[in-house]
Amino acid sequence: MHRLNPFFARIGYDRAAKIILPFEDVGKKLVFDCRLCGQCILHYTGMTCPMTCPKNLRNGPCGGVRLNGHCEVKPEMRCVWLDAYERSQKMPIWGRELLTEQPPVNWQLHGTSSWINLLKGVDRRLRVVSK
Ligand code: SF4
Incomplete structure (x- = not known):
């Protein structure tokens, strides 16, 4: 479990997402031309x-x-x-x-914070690791 999980769980993921999403949107758009898919695989x-x-x-x-x-x-x-x-x-x-x-794009996550989705674990469902 991520170390920050208890903090975000306490304030509520939805509220945390409202605070974080604008920063993620602007920052990643500027640096990576991010399209806000909500399931970031940049490091892959x-x-x-x-x-x-x-x-x-x-x-x-x-x-x-x-x-x-x-x-x-x-x-x-x-x-x-x-x-x-x-x-x-x-x-x-x-x-x-x-x-x-990588699993297929989950378009239901489009426009949401990939950082929050990572903490919630919803972006990792169906991911398969090659040997
Ligand atoms: S993979 Fe998704 S979240 Fe990551 S930079 Fe691209 S559009 Fe943004």
Whole structure:
């Protein structure tokens, strides 16, 4: 159990989310172009937001990556998953996290605080770890 859990449980997760969500929204939007999916997997993807992929893929690229490494949907954009791979290889402790299979996006969590969802454990349901 997370150390902060009792504190947030005491003030109530809903109230904590109201306080935290604006900070998470602004901060992560600025740094990671966060789309507020409510189930953050940044540290699995070399701190690259997978929701910036036009197809919202959470387990690697589609089959349509162009020869120049750009997206098939938005040709002017580099594939998010190339960035995710390269960045994850530079991360000292989370490099292999990229191999963790992610559950499908739960759109019911969209627009909610991923930090609070992490504390509540609702973002981890169905996650499978590769051996
Ligand atoms: S994975 Fe979700 S919460 Fe994390 S930065 Fe991307 S949209 Fe935001």
